Amino acid sequence: MKDDASQTLFARALQVTPGGVNSPVRAMRGVRDFPLFAERGEGAIVYDADQNAYIDLLNSWGPLILGHGHPAVVEAIREQAGRALTFGLASGLEVELAEFVTAAMPAVEEVRFVSSGTEATMSAIRLARAYTGRDVVVKFAGCYHGHVDALLARAGSGAALSALPVSPGVPRKAAADTVVLPYNDLGAVEDLMRRRGEEIACVIVEPIAANMGVVPPKPGFLEGLRRATQAAGALLIFDEVITGFRVALGGAQEVFGIRPDLTCLGKVLGGGLPVGAYGGRREIMERVAPQGDVYQAGTLSGSPLAMAAGLAQLGVLRRTEGAYGRLAAVAEALGAAMRSAAEEADVLATVQVSHGLLTCFFAAGPIENQEDAARTDARRYRAFWQAMAAQGVLFAPAANEAVFPSLALTDEHVGQIAAALPRAFAAARDALR
Ligand SMILES: Cc1ncc(COP(=O)(O)O)c(C=O)c1O
Structure with a gap:
């Protein structure tokens, strides 16, 4: 070649x-x-x-x-490009795509569009911390959630619960409030919740792990996470940046019948243009500015081109029996x-x-x-x-x-x-x- x-x-x-x-x-x-x-x-x-x-x-x-x-996606982008590339103002396309997402995923009552999966997980974690008034984030080894400081963390050695940065430039302090547990190990989560439940803001998980190679959840793992987080007053975040609209229109949460508190989206949602999103229970999402006090913003968030591409791609998926x-x-x-x-x-x-x-x-x-x-x-x-x-x-x-x-x-x-x-x-x- x-x-x-x-x-x-x-x-x-x-x-x-x-x-x-x-x-x-x-x-x-x-x-x-x-x-x-x-x-x-x-x-x-x-x-x-x-x-x-x-x-x-x-x-x-x-x-x-x-x-x-795909002709439907390309045509939607072309048409939108003829109207406008971006406004920095609210537009109807954002409403339309938000309505699509909330209809496809009942656990997502309100959604905020951002420009990448990383932005989605970063914002969801900030929101979870604000909503619970707690700092500790739990993630699983081998799950990737973008290059967010708190999530670029690996398990500390021995019995230490505080994680360590996986990259220079990530402050030790940013990783110290992260706990990294083995995927599919519900016992480890339950044990942590027993000991430190009232410190945990959220558990973030890829409901089907796909960043260490494809690793499906063992039966009962996701259900157990739902139970354990609920009991501890912590939020359950499904990172469906990969699985959202790929494994079903309603994502892995539809496949497994679980309602996370927050959901992160990206990839398929944008039809090939840069889009991420985070959403969930209304009561939590209403803490996001300007409705609430948790700041998060973006010049190109809800980009009309990306919204048009996403709507076109998701429309084809919905129509294709x-x-x-x-x-x-x-x-x-x-x-x-x-x-x-x-x-x-x-x-x-x-x-x-x-x-x-x-x-x-x-x-x-x-x-x-x-x-x-x-x-x-x-x-x-x-x-x-x-x-x-x-x-x-x-x-x-x-x-x-x-x-x-x-x-x-x-x-x-x-x-x-x-x-x-x-x-x-x-x-x-x-x-x-
Ligand atoms: C599960 C998951 N979450 C988050 C991200 C980060 O998304 P992005 O690369 O759009 O920032 C990725 C990227 O591959 C991902 O696979």
């Missing part, structure tokens, strides 16, 4: 951008020596700067649930093909699929938390990824990530991916020889 254009762009990018990229994982260091520079997308296919074509299983890390350039069944079926078909190709090649692999999200761990399963997920063999994944890319299929460019199939994938695409798998698993098998 030609890669001259990507290499040339990378050389230029390195002069003007840290690491040559605007988000670290795009550097693709886990799977190749320089990033792939994308140029255009069409349905299920993404083209790089060298005009190599790939069946796209990344879809911008989730937002493009309809694939690239069986959209979520189809997405889940595609993910299951890919998962089944991967399992059988791995077995055929005699490679240890655990493929976890959940509602239109999937990951192949090169490790024994089941993978239930970050400790399990960390066992995946990154060298095997690198070989697997490269062999798939060489055959025109773009998987997530890091081992502990999810892939995000789109509705643009046809059965023919799925067949093409399946046909490429044997060579990729053979490469994974041979990677350590």
